[in-house]
Amino acid sequence: MHTENGTAAEAASALIDQALDFVFPAALRATALLGLADHLADGPLPVADLAARSDVHEGNLLRMLRVLATRGVVEELDDGRFRLTDLGQPLRSDAEPPAGPAILMITDRSLWAPAGELDRCVRRGGPIFDDLFGMPIFEYIGKEERTATAFHNGMAAFSDQENGPIAAAYDFPETGTVVDVGGGQGGLLLEVLRRRPGLRGVLLDEPHVVPGHRLDTEETAGRWEVVPGDFFTEVPFGDVHMVKRILHDWDDERCVQILRNCRRALAPGGRVLVFDAVVPRGNEPHQAKALDVLLMAAFTGRERTQAEFEHLFTAADLRLTNIVPTGTVVSILEAHPA
Template identity: 60%
Template sequence: MPHDESRPAADRSGAGAEEGLRRSAAFLVDEALGFAFPAALRAAADTGVADALAAGPATPDELAAATGTDARNLYRVLRLLATRAVVAEDERGRFTLTEAGQALRADVPYSVRDAVRMLTDRAFWLPAGRMTDCLTEGGTAFDAVFGMPFFDHFAQDERTAAVFHVGMAAMSEAENAAVAAAYAFPDTGTVVDVGGGHGGLLREVLRRNPGLRGVLHDRAHVLAGHRLDDEKEIAGRWSTAEGDFFTAVPAGDVLLLKRITHDWDDDECVTLLGHCRRALRPGGRVLVLDAVVPRDNAPHQAKAMDLLMMVSLTGRERTEADFAELLGRAGLRLSRVLPTPTVLSVVEAVVQN
């Protein structure tokens, strides 16, 4: 059809606007369906599909027999995972675990199978479904779903506590070596890993810095799962200290807080950081190892993690300016921010003069 120059410009722009709205509608519907992917990823993690694929390509029937699952439904899950290159389907209907999907296996270094299960656990999943409540009422949705705050629920539900601590250890494992290598630690002194979980980060710091000693600080039930004694290379250079970091922390020359501050609101963080400041020996440093949210529109893991903090905990992810203000309230000064090859940065703080 020839272009009608007599058609009013307003009509032409109206047609273009209508097409734009159709594209917007299709885009938003696709985005609304996006939650099906982490559900499928969790199902694969729960059933050990990635481990069953370790030996090579397999059909859904073969995988179902190996994992005790329903073949037709398993195929439907794998078909969606293939759209994000976690697995790939060939022309014979066999599935292969891709390079991107390897860390879903339980038997490989840096496995995130337990981390996937943690991030998609009902402790995050159910409150996320009530995110609107956070906007209309403020605060977290977790209390309304579970009847108590996040960490109080931990104290009463061993299953949730185990999922969280094992999942956090798995999530951290792929980060620890890179984070430990990104900072020039002193040649001698004591490093305290505050709320250090199973000790993965402290282990890496001590391995790379043979003149340092380390203290792993956490609650007793968490320390029971530590893995520091697995490393002969650091034998005799570490100890554990039971405690609550909202009460006090052990003294040291470098205090580490990895993925801790984002769990807590500003006032709680000021209390914690105040204890860290008082525990620092002269010339010491506090290293907050957390994501620093960029001030742009680009995708960033911290922007998604921030919403999990919003719906389930009292904390949030923070910008560099947020950290500077928070540290200042605790009597500390942000001295520099060092990027690492991971999503985390090293936010270095010293005592204010």
């Protein structure tokens, strides 16, 4: 039997290889937890030296490094030493931007375990996180300090590589108030305030999140405010409301609630900016398509198409007026009162 991509045996072999792909993110997670990239920062090392510095088993380390080398994260040299490649550099703890926190979030058991039982999720049509952990994911994050740290640091790492290009891609007003709704540590708001010295900023997030904000810098002094709160209840008044990587966590009903709160708190002539991936048509790989499956298993939300965003805006008495590409996975969806 022949298939479009060769014989049936070749197709089966290719699928088996793809099924083994989960080993690679497991190796990435271990690399980040063990700090291997930091130990390789100054140059290649023999496995024995790297194992000693990392306080790990030499033989098992070698076996993991071989997997990492197949993906170009490290390279095995002819003399048996391993070096960190350009691709592996963001795994260093001092990397700018760092990849480690995002990897630790994506591979945390809170996301890994639900993804391993997608069949149940697909059968049911909803997330299975509650089944595995006994409560919804955000309640779990609020109670489990380790998971909360991984989640918030991971989201910040996701955002750090996007915030600069996003802030540069949009023509923010010269004056007024920008409200970062569910803005976490405030990385995006900080980038916006740096580029617009006439703007004021308000960071809204949950009480246990906002103490970790990064807004207190010399160049933004006196131009920001931190507001602990719940965006499902109330959003501070402002000229621009930014909602970045928030809506994809929630179902349509909850998204509309967030957007309506933003709509009610808009100054005359104001706008709502949603920063999220817009799922493209076609068969090409896209980060949003993979992330959507993680969301499907653990959250009530989803990554959305343009039409699905338009539906949310309409239900919240808003009108999608523009989609601005940023050069990252995230687009800027600009909406005005309908």
